[in-house]
Amino acid sequence: MDPMHEMEELITELNKYSYHYYTLDEPLVDDKEYDVLYDRLIQLEEVSGMVLPDSPTQRVGGELLKGFLPHRHLSPLWSLDKAQNLEKLASWHTRARKLIADYNTKNPDTPLPEPSYAIELKFDGLTLNLTYENGKLVQAATRGNGVTGEGILEQVKTIRSIPLSIPFKEGKIEVQGEGIMNLSVLAAYNESATDKDKLKNARNAAAGALRNLNPKVTATRRLSAFFYNIGYMDGIQFESHQEMMQFLKDNHFKVNPYIFYFENFDDVIAQLEDIQAQRTGLDYLIDGAVVKITDMRTREVLGYTDKFPRWAIAYKFEAEETSTILESVSWNVGRTGKITPLARVEAVELAGVTVQNCTLNNIGDIERKNLKYAIGTRVFIRRSNEVIPEILGKVTEENDGEEIIFPEKCPACGFPLEQRGAHLFCNNTLECTPQIIAKITHFASRDAMDIETFSIMTAQQLHSELEVKEPADLYALEFEKLVELERFGERKAKNLLQAIEDSKTRDLASFLYALGIPNTGKSTTRMLAEHYRDLHKVMNATVEELIELPDIGNIVAESIVAFFADPFMQASIQKMLDRGVQPQSPAEPVVINTDSYFAGKIVVLTGTLQTMTREDAAARLESLGAKVTGSVSKKTDIVIAGEKAGSKLTKAQELGIEVIEDEEELKRLLEL
Incomplete structure (x- = not known):
């Protein structure tokens, strides 16, 4: 028989056997018979020097590739709404x-x-x-x-x-x-x-x-x-x-x-x-x-x-759940001094990943879930999307495990802890190293002062070797001292100093967010910047003034006032101003249509929008005369709820606030 013809027949036969084995799960021949035919095909390919495109010998893997080349699809591959x-x-x-x-x-x-x-x-x-x-x-x-x-x-x-x-x-x-x-x-x-x-x-x-x-x-x-x-x-x-x-x-x-x-x-x-x-x-x-x-x-x-x-x-589908053994609990110190428990569990597969760490939120969460005596016992855990898994509770109701000991002193600096509600706090804000590093890292982060190339490793090194203890110290760094640091050459030192210099003229909202005011996020600091348009006016605001604003309740108002009343914070801000930091007032918003559906209304965005970003939606709402805020209250007129809308949607429904969930309807109202 002609070798080419024999090769074609062998390929047809072998591919038929592979189809029945791998696709239909219905083997037609045993492995030994398949191997005899496969070996004959290899022999023919070696003798002829030819390999046909659909030969099963192509499935073993070829030469190492240099890289992936882009390929434009003939037709778009659409995502699916969820x-x-x-x-x-x-x-x-x-x-x-x-x-x-x-x-x-x-x-x-x-x-x-x-x-x-x-x-x-x-x-x-x-x-x-x-x-x-x-x-x-x-x-x-x-x-x-x-x-x-x-x-x-x-x-x-x-x-x-x-x-x-x-x-x-x-x-x-x-x-x-x-x-x-x-x-x-x-x-x-x-x-x-x-x-x-x-x-x-x-x-x-x-x-x-x-x-x-x-x-x-x-x-x-x-x-x-x-x-x-x-x-x-x-x-x-x-x-x-x-x-x-x-x-x-x-x-x-x-x-x-x-x-x-x-x-x-x-x-x-x-x-x-x-x-x-x-x-x-x-x-x-x-x-x-x-x-x-x-x-x-x-x-x-x-x-x-x-x-x-x-x-x-x-x-x-809903998050998957399983059970495993709670092995230990450690305590981490956050930027605000909050002490957060982290559970270590016996490794277990859950939703396709190996889980060893789980969140416990706070000491109130531990008590509420009957976990006070749970070390060494079996607990239920749940993983949702990419979020760190959560411990739901003990498998048994008995207190049959070792006790989780709540710390009385800060695990980082030894300062006595204070309990506020369900949380423990370290009040040693000026000397507690994890708090200092977290505050500096937050201050330099992208949504705050956006100091390029800055990382938590940079913050740790500057703190330990140059005694940088607060954000204001960044603006006093000197080239001569930076280049003496390990892993800091001239180029890196110059780049860091230039990035710090560039941050001096960030907008007021970013500066306020960078300060880390308790109980406030990006939307609240942006609202403060747009309302007061001047740093000193924000610093001098009273509780009575603040609670009149749409995004602020009594707790947040008191947090803001107490934060700016702190002499250390006042001194720190003044240092930054003296060293050239000039927070820029926001531009006056351009209102396109004051007769729109949203004109004069207080709107909250929550969840993930599929046809636009929340930032784009907020900008469009403001151009139509709306006031966009970050929290739901009785002052809120409309809540726009995207995918994975959570507690804000629930609160809006409880308060009887208008909710827009249909994105096609939203686009119509946004006049897009």
């Missing part, structure tokens, strides 16, 4: 039905059908976008920014469930899916790996492997992939999601079996609850499910916002 609870999911559904009804009213001759729904698992891996041309895999890329990703073709070729060629030969298509590492594969990998080489979690293992410049490393991870969408296709259209999924299956793509179709939205909700209950039994990580309208013409009519398709939404 629903954190059933109420937001229902809101999405209501909006979609309204848009469909509006279209049908205007187009009675070509109405859209009643919506039906598909539910797919939302995998926690790395998005893949594969390009096939005339049936051959010619490119694979990461999602990137949705328009341009990074080419990772050689890495993707190592994934045996991904076809190197497909039956569809007519033109070019882009197929989208998720690269994953099965949990069983991760466990097997770590069993044979050294402690140094063990992989922490399946999500990072998959992403890291696919972005490793050595495809041979990628091959060792034995990744898999599920596919769920065709973003671009020449010469063919689908009428429904079901039809598109069948096309993927017919072309040997691995489609997850957990896909459900419903006519009734109540069934969608029931299925989501069932998936969430069974997620721990899956051999891969998921962080939610995706709900899609199945009719393709409806999708075309509903279209997209700036970021998301209107016909699909991701339903994010």
Whole structure:
């Protein structure tokens, strides 16, 4: 037989066996028979000096790559809007039905059908976008920014469930899916790996492997992939999601079996609850499910916002919980002198990561959760998104563990602690090293005085070696002393001094925020700057004046007055002014439309907006005559709630304040 013809036959046969093994999980031959054919193919390739593009020998990983090249997708890869609870999911559904009804009213001759729904698992891996041309895999890329990703073709070729060629030969298509590492594969990998080489979690293992410049490393991870969408296709259209999924299956793509179709939205909700209950039994990580309208013409009519398709939404599951052993509690000192307990627990896997530290908030939290006698006992923990996990409470009700000893003196400086409410405080503000370093670091941070290249390491070094004890000392630093410090050459010293010089003319709001006034954040200091427009007027404000402002209650007002009444703070501010610090008054706001919906109203922004940043929204609101503040009170007129809106939304609802949650409605009111 002609060697080329024999190679083609072997490739066809081997790829068929791989498809049945890796994609269908239905092996047709044993490993020994497969290996005989594979070895024969290698022999033919070596003799002929040729390797065909879809040869399975290409999956072992090639030469080390020099870097990733950008790849522009043929069609954008959209993000999905997210629903954190059933109420937001229902809101999405209501909006979609309204848009469909509006279209049908205007187009009675070509109405859209009643919506039906598909539910797919939302995998926690790395998005893949594969390009096939005339049936051959010619490119694979990461999602990137949705328009341009990074080419990772050689890495993707190592994934045996991904076809190197497909039956569809007519033109070019882009197929989208998720690269994953099965949990069983991760466990097997770590069993044979050294402690140094063990992989922490399946999500990072998959992403890291696919972005490793050595495809041979990628091959060792034995990744898999599920596919769920065709973003671009020449010469063919689908009428429904079901039809598109069948096309993927017919072309040997691995489609997850957990896909459900419903006519009734109540069934969608029931299925989501069932998936969430069974997620721990899956051999891969998921962080939610995706709900899609199945009719393709409806999708075309509903279209997209700036970021998301209107016909699909991701339903994010609640934080995962588990239990582990509480091993110890340490106490950390913060910028304001607050003493915060940090729990060390026996390492446990939770939501795809290894957890060893958990928050306990304060001594009141410890007592409320019955954790006073919990060291050495089993506790419940919960992890939500990327936030440090929280201890929820003890598994048992008995006081059967060692006692958590509340400190009486500061763990850093030994100063006696004071309890205020549920918190412990160290009042040694002038000599307690962690407080000093944290204050200086905060003062120099980006949202404050924005001193470039400054870090907590810089603050520690300046404090320990040059006795920098307060922010004002930064403005007295000398070049000759800086260059004598370890890791401080001439260039670094000059750059730091220039950055400090540049910070002298920051705006008044940034300066006030940099001072670290207790109980105030960026929105409050910005409001103070805009209202008083002069540092000394802020410093001389009375409690009675302050509580009349929209963002300030009695506690905050008293904090501000007490802060500026402190002789040490007055002296520190005066030092800065004497050394050339000149906080700049804010420009007068430009009001475009005083007849707008928001004119004269006090507005609070909370949560994450999907179509604009909160800063952009605030600027637009102010241009329409609104007063944007940071906290909800009886003075508030409107609360704009984005994704993950928390206590501010709850308080607004309790007070009966108008809430705007629909971003399309918000954009209309903002006249965008």
